[in-house]
Amino acid sequence: MRIFNFSAGPAVLPTPVLEQVRDELLDWHGRGMSIMEMSHRGKDFTGVIEEVEADLRELMGIPANYKVLFLQGGATQQFAQIPMNLLAGRSADYVLTGSWSKKAYKEAQRIGDVRVAGSTEADRFTRAPRADELQFDPRAAYAHICTNETIHGVEMFELPEPPAGVPLVADMSSHILSRPMDVSRYGLIYAGAQKNIGPAGLVIVIVREDLLGKALPTTPSVMDFATMAEHGSMLNTPPTFGIYLAGLVFKNLKAQGGLAAVEEANIAKANLLYSAIDGSGGFYVNPVEVASRSRMNVPFTLADPALDADFLAEAAARQLSGLKGHKSVGGMRASLYNAMTIAGVEALVDLMQDFAARKA
Amino acid sequence: MRIFNFSAGPAVLPTPVLEQVRDELLDWHGRGMSIMEMSHRGKDFTGVIEEVEADLRELMGIPANYKVLFLQGGATQQFAQIPMNLLAGRSADYVLTGSWSKKAYKEAQRIGDVRVAGSTEADRFTRAPRADELQFDPRAAYAHICTNETIHGVEMFELPEPPAGVPLVADMSSHILSRPMDVSRYGLIYAGAQKNIGPAGLVIVIVREDLLGKALPTTPSVMDFATMAEHGSMLNTPPTFGIYLAGLVFKNLKAQGGLAAVEEANIAKANLLYSAIDGSGGFYVNPVEVASRSRMNVPFTLADPALDADFLAEAAARQLSGLKGHKSVGGMRASLYNAMTIAGVEALVDLMQDFAARKA
Numbered sequence: 001m002r003i004f005n006f007s008a009g010p011a012v013l014p015t016p017v018l019e020q021v022r023d024e025l026l027d028w029h030g031r032g033m034s035i036m037e038m039s040h041r042g043k044d045f046t047g048v049i050e051e052v053e054a055d056l057r058e059l060m061g062i063p064a065n066y067k068v069l070f071l072q073g074g075a076t077q078q079f080a081q082i083p084m085n086l087l088a089g090r091s092a093d094y095v096l097t098g099s100w101s102k103k104a105y106k107e108a109q110r111i112g113d114v115r116v117a118g119s120t121e122a123d124r125f126t127r128a129p130r131a132d133e134l135q136f137d138p139r140a141a142y143a144h145i146c147t148n149e150t151i152h153g154v155e156m157f158e159l160p161e162p163p164a165g166v167p168l169v170a171d172m173s174s175h176i177l178s179r180p181m182d183v184s185r186y187g188l189i190y191a192g193a194q195k196n197i198g199p200a201g202l203v204i205v206i207v208r209e210d211l212l213g214k215a216l217p218t219t220p221s222v223m224d225f226a227t228m229a230e231h232g233s234m235l236n237t238p239p240t241f242g243i244y245l246a247g248l249v250f251k252n253l254k255a256q257g258g259l260a261a262v263e264e265a266n267i268a269k270a271n272l273l274y275s276a277i278d279g280s281g282g283f284y285v286n287p288v289e290v291a292s293r294s295r296m297n298v299p300f301t302l303a304d305p306a307l308d309a310d311f312l313a314e315a316a317a318r319q320l321s322g323l324k325g326h327k328s329v330g331g332m333r334a335s336l337y338n339a340m341t342i343a344g345v346e347a348l349v350d351l352m353q354d355f356a357a358r359k360a
Numbered sequence: 361m362r363i364f365n366f367s368a369g370p371a372v373l374p375t376p377v378l379e380q381v382r383d384e385l386l387d388w389h390g391r392g393m394s395i396m397e398m399s400h401r402g403k404d405f406t407g408v409i410e411e412v413e414a415d416l417r418e419l420m421g422i423p424a425n426y427k428v429l430f431l432q433g434g435a436t437q438q439f440a441q442i443p444m445n446l447l448a449g450r451s452a453d454y455v456l457t458g459s460w461s462k463k464a465y466k467e468a469q470r471i472g473d474v475r476v477a478g479s480t481e482a483d484r485f486t487r488a489p490r491a492d493e494l495q496f497d498p499r500a501a502y503a504h505i506c507t508n509e510t511i512h513g514v515e516m517f518e519l520p521e522p523p524a525g526v527p528l529v530a531d532m533s534s535h536i537l538s539r540p541m542d543v544s545r546y547g548l549i550y551a552g553a554q555k556n557i558g559p560a561g562l563v564i565v566i567v568r569e570d571l572l573g574k575a576l577p578t579t580p581s582v583m584d585f586a587t588m589a590e591h592g593s594m595l596n597t598p599p600t601f602g603i604y605l606a607g608l609v610f611k612n613l614k615a616q617g618g619l620a621a622v623e624e625a626n627i628a629k630a631n632l633l634y635s636a637i638d639g640s641g642g643f644y645v646n647p648v649e650v651a652s653r654s655r656m657n658v659p660f661t662l663a664d665p666a667l668d669a670d671f672l673a674e675a676a677a678r679q680l681s682g683l684k685g686h687k688s689v690g691g692m693r694a695s696l697y698n699a700m701t702i703a704g705v706e707a708l709v710d711l712m713q714d715f716a717a718r719k720a
Contacts, residue, residue, distance in 0.1 A: 080582075110579070217470065
C-alpha cells in the first residue's frame with residue numbers, strides 16, 4: 001500500500017519507477033547483478049549514464065554548449081563549490097528570496113567576495129523581487145538566484161536580468177523539470193536530486209562551457225567542474241544507483257509527454273490546492289503574493305494554530321503524510337512535486353474542506 | 361539468476377540484503393513509502409541512521425571518543441577534505457604504497473604542505489613498507505596510509521608507527537569490515553562504501569574527537585568534520601538510501617558472527633585463490649610479497665598475456681564477471697570482498713586450473 005507523501009524532500013517518486021527498480025534490483029537487464037554492483041567504467045553503466053544525460057538534454061532542451069555533470073554533496077555543497085569554480089578573484093551577486101538563497105549567500109561568503117543584489121526579507125520572503133529592487137554589479141562573476149524557495153513557497157516566473165556578461169546561476173532544486181525552462185538564459189543551473197529527480201545523494205549541474213576552467217587552485221579535483229566535465233562526471237566513482245534511478249524518472253517524464261505536459265498537470269494540482277486555501281474564508285492562509293506562488297511547495301497556516309495537531313492527526317488517518325510545515329515558518333506545507341498525483345491533492349483538499357467545515 | 365561478480369567496486373553486495381531492499385522498496389516497514397522517499401529529519405529515518413551507526417560501532421568496536429560521519433563524495437573527495445580539516449597550518453606525511461595512496465598525496469598537495477614519509481614505488485608497489493624505510497616528521501599534523509591498495513593488491517597487516525602525537529589517518533576503502541581492526545590506533549579512518557559497505561555515493565569517516573575543529577576557514581560547511589559531527593551528518597540531506605543499505609549490510613555481518621567470523625571466511629577465500637596461483641607452476645603470477653598480499657584484491661597475470669582474452673571469455677561463459685585487471689597493471693584482478701562467496705572463488709579456481717591444464 002502506498003500513501004500520499006507531501007514531504008518536501010526526500011520526496012515521493014513515481015510508483016512505476018519504483019516498481020521497475022524493484023523488479024530489476026537483483027538482476028539488471030539479465031546481467032546477473034544489480035545496477036548498484038556494476039563497475040561504473042563498464043560498458044553497461046557508461047551506456048546508462050550516457051542515456052540519462054541524453055534524456056535530460058532532450059527534456060530540458062539543453063544547448064550543446066552546456067555540460068551536464070552528475071555530482072555529489074547536494075545543493076548545499078554547491079553553495080560553496082559554485083563560488084570556488086566561478087568567482088575567479090571577482091565578486092558575485094546574490095538575490096535573497098528565502099531561506100535557501102540566504103544559505104547559498106552565507107556559504108559563498110566562506111569562499112570569496114559576495115554581495116546582496118536585492119532581498120525580499122523585509123516582506124518576510126513572500127514574493128519574488130521586482131526588477132527595480134535589484135541592483136546588480138556589472139563586474140560580478142555571476143548573479144545567483146533560487147528560482148523556487150522550498151520553505152517559503154516562492155517561485156520565480158519572471159527571471160531577473162543581470163547586466164550583459166553577468167551569467168545567471170540558479171538553484172532549481174525544488175522545481176527543476178516541473179515546467180519548460182529556457183536553459184540558454186542561465187550560465188549555470190543546479191539541483192539536488194531529492195525532489196523532482198531521484199534519491200538524495202545526487203546533484204545535477206548544467207553549466208555553460210565558457211564558465212569552466214576558472215576554479216581556485218585549492219579546489220579539490222572532484223569539485224572542479226572543468227575536471228569533472230573532462231571525465232564525464234567519472235573522475236571518481238559517481239553515485240551510480242541515483243543516476244540510474246534519475247534516468248528512469250526522465251523516461252517517465254518523457255512518456256508523459258515531456259515538460260509541457262508535466263507543467264499542465266502541475267498547474268492543475270497547484271490551482272486545486274490554492275483554490276481550496278483561498279476559498280476557505282481565511283481558515284487556511286498562504287502568505288505568498290499570488291504571482292509568486294510556488295507550484296511545487298505550498299506552505300499554509302491554519303487561522304488557529306491550536307488546531308495544527310488535530311489537522312495532522314486527521315491527515316495521517318487519511319494516509320496523507322509529510323504535511324507538517326518547516327519549523328522556521330510553522331503551519332503546514334504540501335509539496336506537489338511531479339510524482340504527486342492529482343488524486344493526492346484531491347484527497348488533501350477533501351480533508352481541508354471537511355476539517356474546516358467541522359472546526360470553523 | 362545471479363552471477364559471480366569479482367568487480368573491484370562498485371562490487372557485489374550480499375544477495376539477502378538485496379532481497380530485503382527489493383521486498384521493502386515500495387513500502388518500508390508498512391509506512392506506505394520507500395525509504396528513499398522519506399524525510400531524513402523524520403523519526404523513521406533518524407531511527408535508521410542511529411541504528412546504522414550503533415551497528416557499525418559494535419562491529420568495529422569504535423571507542424566512544426570517535427565520531428562516525430556519513431558523508432558524500434567518496435574517498436577521492438576525502439583526499440582533499442582530510443587535509444582541509446586536519447592540516448591546521450602544519451604539514452602531513454604520506455606513505456606511498458600504490459595508486460590510491462599516491463592519489464591521496466597528490467590531491468593533498470592542492471590543499472597544503474605534504475611530504476612523503478616513505479614509498480615502495482621503486483619495487484613497483486609490490487609490498488608494504490618496512491618500519492626502517494619510513495621517516496616520519498614528528499611535527500606532522502598526521503601520517504596518511506592506505507591500508508589496502510585496491511589496484512596493486514597490497515594490504516598492511518602491520519601498521520606503521522608514527523612518532524607520538526602524530527595520528528594515523530587511513531584509507532580503508534577496500535578492506536574495511538573485512539577483519540577486526542583496532543580503531544584506537546588511528547586518528548581517522550575513512551572508506552568509500554562501494555566495496556564492503558553499500559552502494560557508491562556514501563563515504564564513512566571515523567574520527568577521534570580531539571582532531572575536530574581545526575578546519576581551514578575556507579572549508580565548505582558540509583565538508584567541515586566538526587560541523588557535520590555536530591549535526592549528526594545531517595547539516596544537509598544525507599545519501600539516505602545508501603545509509604539504509606549499509607545498515608542492512610552491517611546487520612548481515614553481525615548475523616555472520618561479526619568481523620572475527622568474517623575474517624575467517626575471507627582468509628579461506630584468499631588462501632584458496634593464492635594457492636591456485638602459486639600452484640600453477642608460473643602459469644599465473646601474483647607479484648605481491650606473500651606477507652603483504654591483500655585478501656580483498658588479488659591481481660594476477662597470465663604468463664602469456666596473449667591468452668588474456670581467452671581467459672576472460674571463458675570466465676564470462678562460466679558466469680564469472682569483473683575479472684579484467686586495472687589498466688595500469690594489466691592481467692586479471694579478482695576482488696574477494698565480504699559478499700563474495702567461497703562458491704564464487706571455487707568456481708574461479710576451477711576455471712583457472714582447467715584453463716591452465718588446456719593451455720599450458
